[in-house]
Amino acid sequence: MSSRDKILNAVKAAQPDKQPLPDLSAIPLKFDDAVAKFIEVLSTIGATVKRLPKDRFQSELMDDIGEGKNVVNTISEFVLDFASPDKTVAPQTYDNLDYSIIPGQLGVAENGAIWVTDTEFQIRALPFICEHLILVISAETIVHNMHEAYDKIGIDNPGFGAFIAGPSKTADIEQSLVLGAHGPRFMTAYVLE
Amino acid sequence: MKLISCTRGERLKRTTMAAEHNNNALHNGTGLHSDLARKFNKDEDRVDWHDETLWWIRQKRDKITHGIPNWEALREAGSQIKHHTLSNLNEYLVQFEEQCQKNGVTVHWAADAQEHNEIVLSILKKHSVDKIVKSKSMLTEECHLNDYLQHNGVEVVDTDLGERIVQLAGEPPSHIVLPCIHWKKEEIGELFHQFMGTPKGNADPQFLTHAARLNLREKFLTRKIAMTGVNFAVAETGEMVVCTNEGNADMGAHLADVHIACMGMEKLIAKREHLGVFLRLLTRSATGQPITTYSSHFKKPREGQEMHVVIVDNGRSVQLGRESFRNSLKCIRCGACMNTCPVYRRSGGHSYHNAIAGPIGSILAPNLDMKKYADLPFASTLCGSCSNVCPVKIDIHDQLYKWRQEIVKNGYSPKTKTIAMKAMAFTLSSPTRYQIAGKAGRFVLKNMPFAVNNKFNPWYNEREMPAVPKESFTEWYKKNKGGK
Numbered sequence: 001m002s003s004r005d006k007i008l009n010a011v012k013a014a015q016p017d018k019q020p021l022p023d024l025s026a027i028p029l030k031f032d033d034a035v036a037k038f039i040e041v042l043s044t045i046g047a048t049v050k051r052l053p054k055d056r057f058q059s060e061l062m063d064d065i066g067e068g069k070n071v072v073n074t075i076s077e078f079v080l081d082f083a084s085p086d087k088t089v090a091p092q093t094y095d096n097l098d099y100s101i102i103p104g105q106l107g108v109a110e111n112g113a114i115w116v117t118d119t120e121f122q123i124r125a126l127p128f129i130c131e132h133l134i135l136v137i138s139a140e141t142i143v144h145n146m147h148e149a150y151d152k153i154g155i156d157n158p159g160f161g162a163f164i165a166g167p168s169k170t171a172d173i174e175q176s177l178v179l180g181a182h183g184p185r186f187m188t189a190y191v192l193e
Numbered sequence: 194m195k196l197i198s199c200t201r202g203e204r205l206k207r208t209t210m211a212a213e214h215n216n217n218a219l220h221n222g223t224g225l226h227s228d229l230a231r232k233f234n235k236d237e238d239r240v241d242w243h244d245e246t247l248w249w250i251r252q253k254r255d256k257i258t259h260g261i262p263n264w265e266a267l268r269e270a271g272s273q274i275k276h277h278t279l280s281n282l283n284e285y286l287v288q289f290e291e292q293c294q295k296n297g298v299t300v301h302w303a304a305d306a307q308e309h310n311e312i313v314l315s316i317l318k319k320h321s322v323d324k325i326v327k328s329k330s331m332l333t334e335e336c337h338l339n340d341y342l343q344h345n346g347v348e349v350v351d352t353d354l355g356e357r358i359v360q361l362a363g364e365p366p367s368h369i370v371l372p373c374i375h376w377k378k379e380e381i382g383e384l385f386h387q388f389m390g391t392p393k394g395n396a397d398p399q400f401l402t403h404a405a406r407l408n409l410r411e412k413f414l415t416r417k418i419a420m421t422g423v424n425f426a427v428a429e430t431g432e433m434v435v436c437t438n439e440g441n442a443d444m445g446a447h448l449a450d451v452h453i454a455c456m457g458m459e460k461l462i463a464k465r466e467h468l469g470v471f472l473r474l475l476t477r478s479a480t481g482q483p484i485t486t487y488s489s490h491f492k493k494p495r496e497g498q499e500m501h502v503v504i505v506d507n508g509r510s511v512q513l514g515r516e517s518f519r520n521s522l523k524c525i526r527c528g529a530c531m532n533t534c535p536v537y538r539r540s541g542g543h544s545y546h547n548a549i550a551g552p553i554g555s556i557l558a559p560n561l562d563m564k565k566y567a568d569l570p571f572a573s574t575l576c577g578s579c580s581n582v583c584p585v586k587i588d589i590h591d592q593l594y595k596w597r598q599e600i601v602k603n604g605y606s607p608k609t610k611t612i613a614m615k616a617m618a619f620t621l622s623s624p625t626r627y628q629i630a631g632k633a634g635r636f637v638l639k640n641m642p643f644a645v646n647n648k649f650n651p652w653y654n655e656r657e658m659p660a661v662p663k664e665s666f667t668e669w670y671k672k673n674k675g676g677k
Contacts, residue, residue, distance in 0.1 A: 004302040007458070007506045012283040014514030019280040021463065022273035024470065027263050041483055087496070091448055092414045110473070111483035124447040124495050128440045128487075146469035155430055155465050159296075159493030163472070165484050168440040172355035172371065174378045175246055176398035181354060182406060182413070183440025183487070 029145045034109040038142045039191065042112030045166040046179050047187040051139065054192045061101075061134070061190065069098040074121040075136060077103070091125035100130040100184075104137035104164075106152055107191070110145045113163035114189065115153060124160050128168075133184040135164065139193045225607075226572040230540035243375060244538040250371075251532040253481025254582065261477070271474050272586040274467045275523035278428075279513060285428040285461050286504065292431025293502060296493045301503045306336035309455065309505045313338060313420070314345055316453055316501055322347075322418045326409075328435070328442035329353045330422030331369050331526060332455050332505060334548040350412050352441040354405055361388050367542030369549055370479050370528035375541050409441075419445030421491075423456035423502070424525070425471055429464045432492040433502065436475060436485040443489055451499045454491065458504050459522040471525060474584035479527040512560045517595045521556045523585040530579035530589055536572055545569060552579035556592040559600065567605035570596035631665050 001009075031037040039049045052060060058078055065071060072094065073082040082101065086093075102121045104114035114135045118124050127133055143149050153161075168183030179185055234240055258264050278285055290300045303309035309332075317325065325342075327333065327349055339349045339360070351360045355372035359365065361384055366372030373381070382396035391404045421442045425434040433454050435442045446452040462471065476482045494500035513519050531537045531551030542550035547558040547566060552573060558566035570593045579589040600606055620630045637644055638661040646653045664672075 002302070003304040003308060003506075006304055007302055007504075007510060008283055008286060010506070010510035011286065011458070011513060014510050014519075015282050016276075016280045016513075016516070016519065019273070019276045021277045022270045024270055024466070027266050027270055027470070029261060029263060045482065045486075095410070095414055108484075113484050113488070118495070125444075128443045128447060146473050147466070150466045150469045153465075157430075157432075157490065157492065159495060161490045161492075162443070163484065163488040164486065166486050168438070169486055170354045170402055170439050171480075172353070172358065172373055173381055173398035173401055174376075175249070175371075175374075176378070178399050178402040180406065181402060181439035181441070182352065182409060182444045 024147060028147050029110055031109050031144055034142050034144050035139050035191065037109040037144075038107050038112060041109065042107075042166065042189055045112055046169060046177075047112070047166045047189055049189045049191060051191040051193065054138075057136070057190055057192055064188070065099055070096060071099040071101065072097060072126060072130075073101040074126065075101055075103045085122040085126060087122060091123055091129070094123070094125060094129050097126075097130040099132045099134055100126045101134045101136065102127055104135045104141075104189075106141040106143055106149060107137050107189075108144075108146060108149045108163070109142055111165055113149075113165040115149060115161060115163055117158050117161040119158045127162070127164060128183045130184050132186040132188070133164070133167070134188050134190065136190045136192065139191050142191075224546060225568045226540065226544050226546070227568065229544035229546060230536075230572070233541040233544055234539070239377075240539055240541075242377075243541060246374060247532045247538045250480060251529070251582070254478055254529060254532065255481075257477045257481045257483065261473075267470060267473060268584055268586050270470050271525075271584055272523060274462060274470060275585050276520075278461055278463050279459070279519065279522055281463070282458065282461065282513065285463060286458060288428040289426060289431055289461055290504075292428070294431075296431045298431065298494065298500045298502055301501060303503055303505045303507070305507050306505075309336045309503055309507070310338050310341040312503050313453060313455070314342065314347070316451065317342075317347060317418060320418060320451055322416075322451075324348045324350075324416055325418045325420060326350050326352050326412050326416045326445045326449070327420040328422065328437065328445055329356055329372075330420065330455055331366075331549060332422060332457050333420070334365060335457075335507065336505070338455075350409070350416070352409055352412070352445060353437070353439060354402060354441075357405060357409065358384065364543070365548065367550065368528060368531055369526050375543070413444045413448050416445070417449055418451040418453065419449035420453045420455065421446055423454050423460050424475070425462055425468060426456055426460045426502075427463075427465050427468065428461055430492060432465070432490050434468060434472075435489050435491065436472070436487065437489075438482075438486045440487055443487055446489075446491065447495070450497075451501070452491070452494065453501045453503065455503045455505065458506060458509055459524070475525055475527055478529040478582065478584040508561045512557075515560070518556060518560060518592055520587045521553065521560075521589075521592060523587055524553050524557075525585060527584055529582040529584065533578045533582050535574060535576065535578070540572070545572065552589045552593065553587070556587075556589060556596060559596050563600060563603060564605050567600045568607065570594075570600060571607075628665070628667065635661050635663075635665070 042049050071082040073080045104116050107114050167179045167187040168181045169179050170181035171177045293300050301312045342349050351357050358373040368374045378396040385391040386393045389408050421435050423433045424436045476485050530553050534552050537551040545554050547554050555569035573593045575590050577590045620626050
């Protein structure tokens with residue numbers, strides 16, 4: 001018998017009587033102002049958050065990044081003078097990337113996380129390999145909690161998706177918080193209205 | 194870290210030659226919890242520091258969970274979802290396999306640690322790879338994968354900073370979430386000086402983290418195969434969720450040609466919406482953060498990439514069949530039970546001589562080997578703090594108590610304890626014997642305390658005994674109330 005069948009048989013013989021799933025409707029957490037809560041939480045976990053009108057985003061972003069930086073932009077909605085992701089090269093090519101600009105599908109107020117998928121950023125390494133990650137979301141996409149987030153995302157997501165909440169960090173050395181472990185050392189979220 | 198009978202300085206010198214041997218000694222658990230804890234306790238300042246650090250993390254957990262009004266309902270939901278999944282595990286495993294295959298992920302099944310290790314090595318051999326990066330996976334610790342791969346000529350680099358530190362030192366992690374919680378920054382500075390050439394005497398966490406970042410970046414860029422653990426596997430979608438703060442799982446998996454994810458089969462949950470519950474519980478319980486920086490959902494390999502998942506039993510189906518202990522399979526590996534445990538905080542993770550330390554490790558380990566881990570369920574005060582903080586409401590302290598009974602029943606309890614218990618039962622079962630023993634005891638304690646308070650009597654090792662009463666309650670009662 002294969003290990004697969006051996007394991008499945010052993011599990012079947014050992015598992016307890018069927019238990020029902022719980023009702024999750026009683027759990028959700030709401031805030032008076034989800035956008036304000038989102039900004040508050042994300043700011044406390046090491047990110048810079050900027051809330052601004054959509055029409056000011058482009059000029060603000062250009063000012064923030066400045067001249068002479070190595071940038072990849074994955075937002076198709078804005079015509080920015082930056083390179084688009086190039087899937088024909090190895091992802092290692094992006095090792096010295098200064099900025100990745102990536103659109104978020106939604107933000108979560110309770111924990112400051114932003115949901116991103118590789119439908120948008122195409123090269124999976126992009127949100128992780130850069131020095132400074134820029135995530136851009138629309139204020140109206142901010143939900144209160146993770147239950148609402150999964151309701152909105154549904155189950156048909158592409159090959160890879162992630163909740164990202166702040167810059168890469170570690171506190172493995174004597175519990176001292178250090179930003180920039182293996183991923184971006186900085187993260188800025190633009191919340192557009 | 195007080196485990197080996199030499200100073201850290203000596204050990205650092207030794208590590209290059211004997212890292213593997215060292216690792217084996219720690220992994221294979223030579224010694225009882227009480228003996229290993231005694232060694233850890235020799236350095237009182239360090240014990241205090243260890244204790245306070247972990248208690249601080251416990252307090253961070255309290256602070257953030259108290260801000261969630263439905264926290265108890267959330268714990269209950271987490272517990273019930275796990276219970277539901279375990280009660281249908283057979284079907285969900287099959288569903289998960291089907292979904293993975295649809296997603297283009299190759300599924301492997303390993304009945305035990307040996308088979309798991311062989312599967313991983315076979316994938317490496319197929320690709321002629323002898324150098325890999327690996328992000329945090331307690332399962333691979335449980336299977337002693339690093340040792341196995343090293344014996345087969347494979348270099349494994351653990352990429353989580355804490356794991357890298359203990360790996361360089363030739364130790365296993367002492368905590369499932371905070372692998373080097375027992376190391377001081379000065380010691381890490383010395384270790385990095387030796388292995389990464391950082392300036393001697395520099396112990397700045399920011400500086401050291403940056404040095405490790407540069408050192409490991411090169412590994413991420415050049416390794417063709419990356420391994421990761423799995424925090425949650427979703428039967429409905431076939432996706433695997435990996436949570437890190439550092440981004441090391443992602444850096445490994447997205448740059449490598451082959452991604453191998455390894456999971457114990459209890460990592461399964463039924464539906465994607467259940468992730469909402471567990472991602473809310475996990476990091477708040479673990480470190481007091483609202484969520485990890487990265488909660489990555491791996492579903493399909495990227496174009497041109499190969500993705501494997503190894504589903505491991507290694508005793509889990511046996512544990513599932515033990516009614517008293519099956520709840521332990523609900524564990525989401527947050528480490529909250531360790532941070533709160535008064536014994537763990539003061540004895541250190543290595544005193545548990547098992548991949549998973551602390552209260553949860555003490556109820557998981559005897560399932561793997563009741564004889565070898567017979568001491569662990571006794572390494573507890575049964576205060577119940579672990580059960581109170583557990584995000585999936587595992588009855589940890591009840592299970593510790595139940596394991597004690599199993600262990601005694603099976604004849605694995607420590608000999609001195611067995612003899613003492615038998616003597617006590619003999620004495621307590623007869624009022625006459627009890628009264629004689631009481632009198633003799635008071636006489637000895639009063640007139641020749643050295644006869645019992647000596648190094649041959651382990652009861653006195655960590656105890657100060659109260660003053661001896663002149664008489665027993667029965668004697669006092671007879672004198673004062675007798676005949677009235």
